[in-house]
Structure formats: structure tokens, C-alpha cells
Amino acid sequence: MGSDRILSSYWPYRHNHSRGSSRRWFTPYDVTDYLFLLALLALPVDGTVLGFYQPFWTPISPWLFMLYALTNPVHLERAMRRYAFLMIAPVLLIYLSGIGWAVYGVHARAIIMSLTGVIAIPATVCALDIAFIAKRLSTTEAIRAVLATYWFAFAVGIAQWFAVHLDIASVQEFFGRVMYRSYLTIGSSWSKNGLRPQFLFAEPSYTGMHVFGILLPLMWLAYKRGSLYAKQLRSLIIVFVAGGLLMGVGTRIVLDSIVALLIVIVMAVRWRDRKGRRFGLLFLAVIVAITATAFAANSRLSAIVEKGMSGDDSFLGRIYQSLGPLCGIVKQPWTALTGYGAGNIDAAVHQGAQLARTILESAGAGKGAIVAAGWYRMMTSTMVWTMSAYTSFSLNSDSSVVRSPLQLSASSSHGMGIGRSLPSAGPHCSHTCISNSKDMPSRHCRCSSGASPGWTTSPSM
Numbered sequence: 113m114g115s116d117r118i119l120s121s122y123w124p125y126r127h128n129h130s131r132g133s134s135r136r137w138f139t140p141y142d143v144t145d146y147l148f149l150l151a152l153l154a155l156p157v158d159g160t161v162l163g164f165y166q167p168f169w170t171p172i173s174p175w176l177f178m179l180y181a182l183t184n185p186v187h188l189e190r191a192m193r194r195y196a197f198l199m200i201a202p203v204l205l206i207y208l209s210g211i212g213w214a215v216y217g218v219h220a221r222a223i224i225m226s227l228t229g230v231i232a233i234p235a236t237v238c239a240l241d242i243a244f245i246a247k248r249l250s251t252t253e254a255i256r257a258v259l260a261t262y263w264f265a266f267a268v269g270i271a272q273w274f275a276v277h278l279d280i281a282s283v284q285e286f287f288g289r290v291m292y293r294s295y296l297t298i299g300s301s302w303s304k305n306g307l308r309p310q311f312l313f314a315e316p317s318y319t320g321m322h323v324f325g326i327l328l329p330l331m332w333l334a335y336k337r338g339s340l341y342a343k344q345l346r347s348l349i350i351v352f353v354a355g356g357l358l359m360g361v362g363t364r365i366v367l368d369s370i371v372a373l374l375i376v377i378v379m380a381v382r383w384r385d386r387k388g389r390r391f392g393l394l395f396l397a398v399i400v401a402i403t404a405t406a407f408a409a410n411s412r413l414s415a416i417v418e419k420g421m422s423g424d425d426s427f428l429g430r431i432y433q434s435l436g437p438l439c440g441i442v443k444q445p446w447t448a449l450t451g452y453g454a455g456n457i458d459a460a461v462h463q464g465a466q467l468a469r470t471i472l473e474s475a476g477a478g479k480g481a482i483v484a485a486g487w488y489r490m491m492t493s494t495m496v497w498t499m500s501a502y503t504s505f506s507l508n509s510d511s512s513v514v515r516s517p518l519q520l521s522a523s524s525s526h527g528m529g530i531g532r533s534l535p536s537a538g539p540h541c542s543h544t545c546i547s548n549s550k551d552m553p554s555r556h557c558r559c560s561s562g563a564s565p566g567w568t569t570s571p572s573m
Contacts, residue, residue, distance in 0.1 A: 136253070137253065137256070138253050138257065139249070139250055139253060140249075141247040141248070141249060142247075144180060144183045144184055145180075145243065145247065145249060147176055147179055147180040147183065148176075148177070148180045148239065148242075148243050148249070149257060150176050151172075151173045151176035151177045151180060151239070152173075152254060152257045152258055152261065153257055153260075153261045154171075154172040154173045154176060154261075155173050155258065155261060155262070155322075155326060156261055156262055156264075156265035156311065156312050156313065156322060157171075157172055157173075157265075157312045158170065158171045158172070158173075158312070158313055158314050158318065159291055159292055159293065159310065159312060159313045159314030159315065159318070160172075160290050160291055160292060160312060161289070161290060161291070161292050162290075163292070164228075165292075166225065166228075166229060167225075168314055168315070169313075169314035169315075169318070170292045170314065174232040174235070174236060175232070177232070177235055177236045177239035177240075178231070178232060178235040178236070178239070180239045180242070180243075181235050181238045181239045181242060184242050184246075187241075187242040187246040187247070188238055188242065190246065191237075191238040191241040191242055191245075191246070192234075192238060194241060195234060195237055195238065195241070198233065198234040198237055199234050201230065201233070201234065202227060202230045202231050202234070205227075205230055205451075205454065206227075206454070208449075208450045208451060209223075209450075209451065209453040209454040210453070211446075211450045211453070212447065212450060212451055212452040212453020212454075212456050212459075213453040213454075213456070214453075215452075215453070216452055216453055216456045216459040217453075217456065217459075217493075218453070218455070219455040219456065219493035219494070220455075221455075221494065222454070222455025222456075222493050222494065223454045223455040225455070226454040226455055227454065252341070255330065255334070255341045255345070256341075258326070258330065259341070259344055259345065259348060262322070262326075262327065262348055262352070263348065265311045265312050265313075266311065266348075266351065266352055266355060268309075268311055268312055269309040269310070269311040269355065269356075269359065269361075270309075270355070270359075271283065272287060272296055272309035272310065272311070273308075273309045273359045275287070275296065276296060276307045276308065276309065283296075284296045284297055284298070284307075285297070288300065291310065291312075292314065293314060293315070294310075295307065295308050295309075295310045295315070295316055296308070296309070296310070302315075306360075308359070308360055308361055308362065309359050309361060310361075316356075316361040316362045316365070317361070317362045317364040317365065319352065319353070319356045319361055319365050319368065320364060320365060320367075320368030320372075322352075323349055323352060323353060323368060323372050324368070324371075324372065327345060327348060327349050327352070328349060328372065328375055328376075330345055331345040331346055331349065331376075331379065332379065335379055346376055346379075346380060349372060349376060350373070350376065353365065353368065353369035353372050353373065354369070356369065357369055363412045363413060363426075364426075366406050366413065367413075370399060370402065370403050370406070373399055374396070374399055377392060377395045377396060377399070378392075381395070412426075425480075428477065428480045428483075428484075431472075432468060432472060432477075432480065432481075432483075432484035432487065433487070435464070435468040435471060435472070435484075436460070436461040436464050436465060436468045436484070436487075436488050437457055437460035437461055437464060438464065438468075439463075439464025439465075439467040439468040439471070440452070440459070440460030440461060440462070440463035440464030441460065441464070442464065442467060443463045443464055443467060444460075444463055447460065455493055456493065458491045458492055458493045461488050461491045462488065462491070464488075465485065465488035465489065468484065468488065469481050469484060469485045469488070472484055
């Protein structure tokens with residue numbers, strides 16, 4: 113069964129309640145459906161201290177979806193049979209991990225984090241099946257809930273922006289306590305590139321994840337099914353990306369916004385109509401002009417164009433953090449089939465470190481190759497994480513509601529390779545920073561050189 117068929121099955125008109133669903137905010141089938149509603153409302157809340165820690169985010173929705181599925185055992189059994197190919201995936205990953213565990217060892221905490229992320233994927237799909245197919249909850253009401261919660265998240269971002277620019281210390285301190293990694297608190301290691309709003313996300317740059325992982329796919333489904341909410345979703349997307357740009361959320365949102373606007377234009381314009389086609393081409397020309405202006409005006413983007421990977425630390429970081437484990441697969445080809453074992457991606461990083469550094473040096477990374485070598489060297493099973501395309505595709509995407517059926521994976525997932533989020537040496541520290549707690553990201557660290565402390569990764573765009 114293809115992903116399109118799975119997604120489409122969540123949107124059948126016949127599954128909507130007829131008992132006043134257009135007038136009521138939410139129409140539950142039974143009391144457990146409020147768990148499903150809470151999961152929808154918690155979608156944009158993925159960076160607070162209330163969530164369950166996963167590398168570089170603290171989501172709530174995946175666990176609410178899992179709890180919802182478990183509280184409906186009869187429907188869950190039917191959903192598990194319907195999506196048997198997803199149900200066996202965690203078991204298959206455990207079996208495949210056995211070889212890596214035998215060769216490179218077992219790291220219990222990293223394994224638990226891996227498996228929770230992997231299990232959250234089929235659990236989320238089952239929750240959607242129970243809600244929309246078994247119980248026939250209203251998809252219209254579900255969209256209204258998603259719209260409401262993301263408008264609220266955007267309003268929070270506006271409040272954060274005013275707090276930063278009007279220097280409202282009480283608001284900044286509040287979010288400094290609420291957010292797991294605050295980008296609004298002076299002195300926070302995460303705000304070294306400047307204070308900026310982060311909505312309720314783990315990072316300001318996660319705006320793109322929510323736009324591409326939830327809002328755009330929902331809009332696509334709404335357009336495909338002729339829903340009246342397609343325009344409202346389109347408006348929300350445009351406001352979110354434009355608002356993020358105006359509030360200076362980050363550099364990466366510039367690129368995300370350009371792509372998101374292109375998708376919106378392609379979907380919204382009636383290309384078969386001559387007048388619509390003219391407007392569409394005009395809008396595309398405007399997007400091209402905006403893109404050129406953004407690259408010319410933004411020093412980080414222009415540096416990437418001029419100097420390539422060495423032009424921006426964040427861009428380079430995403431390359432070498434992916435390159436290490438990929439080169440580990442090259443060094444040990446058998447792991448392309450089995451992986452290094454859940455929680456053992458540090459082994460992949462160490463195996464591929466020398467080859468990755470050689471590739472970076474030959475590609476002109478300069479000092480970046482030295483930085484990468486230090487990063488590879490310091491990784492352990494309790495610290496390492498990755499942005500590897502290999503792990504991202506199979507093991508490391510997001511298990512929230514519409515992200516999960518669309519991406520069918522979770523950022524929470526380490527799978528056969530990912531361990532814990534990495535603390536790396538700060539910009540003023542050439543030594544490895546030592547965590548103050550067994551769990552990563554403590555917000556502060558002690559630098560072995562006595563230099564300025566701070567947890568960092570490559571600078572967030």
C-alpha cells in the first residue's frame with residue numbers, strides 16, 4: 113500500500129460525523145478521543161520542558177498518539193493487521209541490530225531512545241487509522257484544531273519578538289524556563305547568534321519542519337479533496353513563513369520560505385486558465401527576484417555561494433555530520449544492510465572519520481576538516497547524533513501526527529545508528545565540553561580549557 117493511499121484513507125467524506133460536526137468544535141466518539149485532540153493541539157509544542165526528550169527536540173504528540181492507540185485495543189488490533197508491514201519494522205530493526213551489537217557493543221540508553229522513536233511511527237499511523245477510519249471522527253474538526261494550534265504558536269512567536277525588541281525581561285525569563293533550549297534568553301548558549309523568537313519549537317529553524325512536514329501536506333490533501341480549509345491552510349503557511357522572515361527567525365527560513373511559496377503558487381494557480389497562468393508566471397518571477405535578493409543581501413547565503421561549504425559553519429556542519437557515518441558504511445560495507453546496531457552510530461562515525469576528513473580536505477573545506485576531525489573524535493554513544501541522509505530517510509524523521517503519516521518517521525528516532533544529541537566545543541573553546549548531567553543538553557557545560565562555557569552544535573541557521 114503506497115503512502116498516498118494511506119494518506120488518502122484518512123480523508124474520506126463518509127467518515128465524518130453528521131451530528132453537528134460543522135457547528136461543534138470537537139465531536140468525540142468516546143472519551144479517549146480527547147487524547148487524540150490533545151495530540152493534535154500539541155503538534156507545534158516540540159521544544160518545551162514538558163515533552164519527552166529526544167535528540168534536539170522534546171515532542172509531546174507522538175506519545176499522546178501512542179497512548180490513544182493503546183487505550184483503544186480492539187481498534188488497535190485491526191489497525192495493526194491493516195498496517196502489518198509497519199508493525200514488523202521495529203522487530204526487524206531489532207533483529208538487524210543484533211549483528212552490530214555483537215560487533216560494536218550494546219548501549220542501553222541509546223537503544224531505548226532509538227526504539228521509542230521507531231515504535232512511535234506505527235503507533236501514530238494506528239492512531240490516525242483508529243480516529244478517522246474506525247471511529248470516523250471528523251476530518252474537518254481535526255483541521256480546525258490544527259489551524260487553531262498553529263495560529264496560537266504563531267501568536268506566541270509574535271509575543272516573543274516583542275519581548276526581545278522591547279526588552280521585556282519577565283517574558284524572556286518565562287520562556288527561558290519553559291523552553292528546553294531557549295533562544296530568547298541573554299547568556300544562553302543557544303542565543304549566541306542573537307535573540308530571536310522560536311514559537312514553541314525546539315529551534316527557530318524548525319519552522320520549516322512544521323511547514324513542510326505538517327501544513328503543506330495538509331494543504332495538499334485539502335486541495336485534493338476539495339476542502340474549504342485549503343485556503344485557510346494556505347494563508348497560515350504564507351503568514352508563518354513571511355512572519356518568520358520579518359521577525360528574523362533565521363537564515364534557513366529564507367530558503368524554506370522560498371520553496372514553500374513556490375509549492376503554494378504551483379498548487380493554488382489554475383495553470384489551464386490563460387489568466388491564471390499569467391499570474392502564476394508573474395508570481396514565479398517575483399519568487400526568483402526574491403531569491404536573488406536574499407542571496408545578495410544575506411551574508412551567510414552569499415558566503416555559501418562564493419566559498420561553498422567553507423562559507424558557513426552551519427552549512428559545513430550539516431555536511432560533515434552526515435559524511436562521518438556515511439563513510440563508516442563505506443569502510444564497513446556490510447553495515448549498509450544491517451546498520452551498526454541501534455545506538456551505535458558513534459562506531460560508524462569513528463570508522464568513517466579518516467575517510468570523511470580526507471574527502472573534506474580534497475573538497476576545499478580547509479579548517480573545517482580539522483573541526484570535523486575533532487567532532488568525530490569526541491563522539492560517544494551518549495553524545496552523538498547525525499543529520500545523515502541515510503539515517504534521516506530510514507530512521508530519523510518525525511513521528512508527530514501529520515508529519516508521521518507523510519514522512520512516516522520521526523526526528524525522535526535514532527534507529528540503527530543514532531545515539532544522543534551532541535554537545536560540541538563552543539566557538540570560544542577548542543576543547544570538548546563536559547556535560548553537567550547524564551542527560552544531554554544541559555544548558556551549560558564546563559570547558560576543560562577554562563574558556564567560555566556553552567553547549568553548541570554547528571550554529572543554528
